Amino acid sequence: MRIAIVINTSWNIFNFRMSLAKALMAAGHEVVAIAPRDAYSEKLVAAGLQYVPVEMENKGTNPVKDLLLIKQFHRIYKTVQPDVILQYTIKPNIYGTLAARLAGIPVINNVSGLGTVFIVKNLVSKVALALYKFAFQFPAKVFFQNNDDRELFLEHRLVSEQITEVLPGSGIDTVRFKPTENFSRNKDFRFLMISRVLYEKGIAEYVEAAKILKAKYPEIRIQLLGSFDEAGNIGIKKTVFLDWIKNGEIEYLGTSDDVASVIAQADCVVLPSYREGTPKTLLEAAAMGKPIVTTNVPGCKETVIDNQNGYLCEVRSGEDLAAKMEKVLLLPEEQLQQMGKASRQLALDKFDEKHVIGQYFKAIQQISERKR
Structure with missing residues (x-):
């Protein structure tokens, strides 16, 4: 079979979907x-x-451009003629699905996170x-990557229950x-x-926690790895x-293609995000045997059994985040x-990528049988 993987960046495919791609090949x-x-x-x-480029803005919400995206996806799908299309992120999931429908090609969508759709209420x-x-x-x-997201889609009647299934995130290569x-x-x-520099990832709370902790324990290091992003109202100026870096609140490490080596040098991995699918960075940290502090919100809470492999903190509370980080420190x-x-045991039992790949193979097999 010819299988297309469609995402909003090539980086995303290379970093998060290569294990699935290699298993399919x-x-x-x-x-x-x-x-x-x-x-x-x-x-x-x-x-x-094989690689086929598509022009797509990650953050843009221009309706004219988005309608043209349907046309572009349709042209690509008719040219490539895949037997099944695997789609990720909001624009491929929506506009790619409509294009695939017009082209008569079955799709498997993955809601890997809700972004700001359920966080920010606006037009x-x-x-x-x-x-x-x-x-x-x-x-x-x-x-879906967690059951909360699935239930939210069902509650809003956005999808038929019988075609839905929950995966253990993107899985992790243990x-x-x-x-x-x-x-x-x-x-x-x-x-x-480890995160893009966005408010919704809890960066401001992380900085607030850093100020609290460094006042008591000046020798500790509070680090951030990830790309800078000033997008829309969610990017940090x-x-x-x-100023945060200059004042010594956090130590910025920039970006890296070798995240594992950075995690290896850490004592605890933190993610105070407002909501996630299931964060890959926390799966990587768990697989590498690191304690985790993260928020008690959909997606994040799945990666921590409170008081066993880390601590859950209140969302949007730098003070509570600092308290939970201090518990790990002490x-x-x-x-x-x-x-x-x-x-590490949680990663092996629940998040090993073999579970994710197996469910994709099963779904693809069902489509193949239906075609026959």
Whole structure:
């Protein structure tokens, strides 16, 4: 079969969907990556995928451009002629589904996070809900990354229950992401947050927690790894962000293609996000045996068994985040190590990518049988 994977960036395919793509190719399928061109497009080709570029704005909400996106997807799908299309992120899920319907090609959609649709209530979010409701009449399958998101879509009657299924996030490669051989606690205890610099990821709360903790424990390091993003009203202004760094509240590490090596040097991984699908960074941290502090919200809470492999904190509360981070900081070495081991076990039992890949193969097989 020829299978298309459609996402809003080539980077996303390379970093989050390559294990699935490789498993499909190993099973004898052709895999076509359809995404905007970026620095990772050629890496997809080098890995054995076919690549077709599409022009798509990640954050844009121009209705004319979005309608033209349907036309563009339809042209690509008619040219590529995939047997099934796997779509991720909001624009492929909506406009790609409508184009695939016109082209007569079955699709499997993945709601990997709700973005601002259910966080910010405005005209754009209302339009997005209406578009979801219309487009989601047509997929063969819709995967969700946590049950809260699935229930929210069902509550708003955006999708038929019988085509929905919950995946354990994107899954994690527990062979590639594994604990270092010898456990050692840093003398300058290191908290690490991995995220784009957006308010909805809880960056402001992380900085507030950093101020509280560094006033008491000046030797600790509170780090941030991730790309800068001033998009819309959710991006943090560069001047504000640079002031935080200048004042020493957080240590900015920039970006990296080797996230595992950065996680390996941390003592605890933190994500105070307002809502997620299931954050890949926390799955990576769990697989590498790191304690986790994250918010008690859909997507994030699935990665922590409170008081076993980390702590859940209140959303939008820098004070409570600081309190939970302090609890990790004050753990005796043996308890800190046990908490890391619990994270690793959770990753193996619940989030191993083999579970995700298996469910995709099953859904693709069902479509193949229906065609026959």
